[in-house]
Amino acid sequence: MPPQIRPISAELQANATNNLNEVPERIEADLQAIKTWIDQQPHLNPRTDDQFLIAFLRGCKYSLERTKAKLDKYYTLRTKYPELFNITNLDDPKLREIQRQGPIVYLPNLLNGVRLGIFRLGVVPAEKYSIGEVMQVGQVMQEIALIEDDYAIINGVILIMDMSGATASHMFQMTPGLAKKMTAFSEEALPVRPKAQHFVNTITGFETVFNMFKPMMSKKQQGRLFVHSKIDSLLEQVPLEYLPKEYGGQNGSLAEIIAEWDTKFDAYREHFKDNAKYVTNEKLRPGKPIDFDSIYGTEGSFRKLDVD
Template sequence: MAPQIRPLTPELQKVAIEQLKEDPDRLEADLLAFRTWIEQQPHLNPRTDDQYLVAFLRGCKYSLERAKSKLDKFYTLKTKYPEFFRVTSTTDGKFREIHQTGAIIYMPTPLNENGPRIGIWRMGLVPVEKYSILECMQVAQALQEIAILEDDYANINGIVFIMDMQGATAAHLFQMTPSMAKKFTVFSEEALPLRIKGQHFINTITGFEQIFNMFKPMMSKKMQSRLFVHGNKMELLTEQIPLKYLPVEYGGENGTVPEIVANWEKKLDDYSEFFKDNANYGTDESLRQGKPIDFDGLFGSEGSFRKLNVD
């Protein structure tokens, strides 16, 4: 039976073949091998539809062993830390209120028309006295999970993020504890199938350097090389992300924030049952074959932290 996967545009298919080692003639066999392994893991209960699984293969450049590891950690971390990584409702009040601020958005047109998806997080739009960083991360997690399912640009070419701190305060930054930073870093690098191709920081504020210096050593050397701090120099950002690919509110041509939010509001409605169903997927560590997960070793005890490898 042919895989139930959206056909890629010719441009994206070329990238998938040349950069991700995708072989359309082998796709059915690759998915079968992946699914067969999943069925042999009594502890693991993931989604197994073709479109979902191919995102993990693409995110790992068709290394089956790495795809197995990512999928396992994706569901292990969702189960172990549901308040961080498992979104089961996109309709509750605070979730929608945060989303409607336009603080966390994905641009409709990817970079250079056919490149990575562009995400923007405008931290200062979310009142720190009303919403926690974890509540904001739930919104970000939901948008990422939808991108895994339906965004071919993000799956093939990855994502570039812009963190805009205009209007933020030190109180926003210091919600992020070292323990939280470790969890988000591990999830991003070792579990998420979307490859982060760049992280840009603009309009940085007092206190940023302290948080930045906490995060950076936790990242792989490759990911560290993809961090760009531009201060308040917008021209440094637009050297890498041309202005036209930013929202109208930034002087760009890539839609207005209210339009983008409205489109995603409908999408979140459409996916409400999908997220409710997330409660049915995960891991049962009591059934894991071999050694149990060493969470102290993964996240570090007494302040230590294991170095990560990312491709």
Template sequence: MSLKIRPLSPELQQAAKEQLNEVPERIEADLEAFKTWIKQQPHLNPRTDDQFLIAFLRGCKFSLERAKSKLDKYYTLRTKYPEYFNITDVDDPKFREIHRLGAIVYLPKPLNDNGPRLAIMRSGLYSVDKYHIMDVMRVAQAMQEIAMMEDDYAIIKGVIFIMDMKGATPGHLFQMTPGMAKKMTVFSEEAVPLRPKAQHFIHTIPGFEQIFNMFKPMLSKKLQGRLYVHGNKMELLTEQIPLKYLPKEYGGENGSVEEIVAEWEKKFDQYSDFFKENANYGTDERLRPGNPIDFDGLFGTEGSFRKLDVD
């Protein structure tokens, strides 16, 4: 088999070895074992190109069993909740409108030039009268999917999210229902192979605490310990993320939002067919070996979320 995987820089390759248990000489065998398992799953129809699958192996520190579970959850949830997670049209006018607002940006330089990828979401930039948070999160989901395919820093070093609520209103907060929060939280933590390293909240507004307290218990204890609420104290953020790694709009040197948006506009054009192909992939629960998944029990708004048990 001839591997079709983008080569890593020496620095990232060393990090993959030390932090993710990657053994370059064994990658071909690891991928072959992964693909063999996929072929044995009658209910599962995923992408199987090398670059896509290695993201799951790296995201699971090369534990094949964890990678199997994560891939299955990834497609199970995308199939059951396509309105949340299965993006097939990045040329939709509303999608492009939201993107051009610059409400979500992945910054060009990772932290400290070789660390985690930095992403900023600015909820105050979109009108709740015109857009729902689900519309905005679909743009975020598409950007995350592109990062899975081409951002080695995000996959190997992880991602740091900054949620900037400047200009937001209570209306922004209360568009997020408990059921929506459950779905997004479990998809992010249990299905996506990117590794969340921290989440910072700045310029928080009245009502934020209520949503935050709803959201926090849904995360693992590890991720709960990586949440930081800074209020309006930007200096608390820049103690952990030096100002130079923020965009020019924040007084930093890490690109301008206008430039970043223009660059990602090109990416969406390039990935247009890739997203259309998403309609071809997913799961068929009728063919799943064993008992079917009780989605209503898992994601109903009553009670707490019980983790998927898929292998």
């Protein structure tokens, strides 16, 4: 039976072949190799459908060892920190309230084949919602993108962090512990390809948080960070036409995009309920158990997960 994956355009296939080492004739064997490995891991119970697994192969440029490590870390962190990374109830009232305010949107038109996203923390009142609750919405959207957005997986994502309306209260909700968890998940577990992060309309307190986050990131990801005090310098890298209508651009209306994602959350209700059963059991992990306290302890220094 051939792999059950979506067909992609010739242009996208060329990018996957040239940039991610994808060989269409070998996909079936590569998927089977990962499934065989999963069967041999007593602690690991992941999703195993072809479309899900190929996202990890593509995110790891078809290195089977990197794919195994990333898949394991994905479920290890989701199991350990479900309140951040393993959302199961898309009918949670607070989750939906936040989503409908649109702090995070993915835009319909691509920039040179790359997906564009905007994160607008300032639209969510800091006194009503925590940064962790906002990130839950982002996690749901990332998971949906992982499943259905071939452009985000193959060509990558450019994220614009618009700080307009944000306050110091927003900034100082970002604790070192939360920053460590988010950075580890983004770099070590998620197969979506970050191409650049642009911070625009920065506010007082931003520099403190930025300087806390940056050293936790790999040198490669640090080189993809860009800070703009105003939008003018952003437009040198992301032309105005690629921003939403509310910004003076032509890339969709925020209100319409938010409404579309509201419908999408409804459509994925059962998928996220099922997340509860896709976890790791650390008691069954072969070899040395992971010492989470030493990795994320408030006094300890951050180290990368040591996962077989």
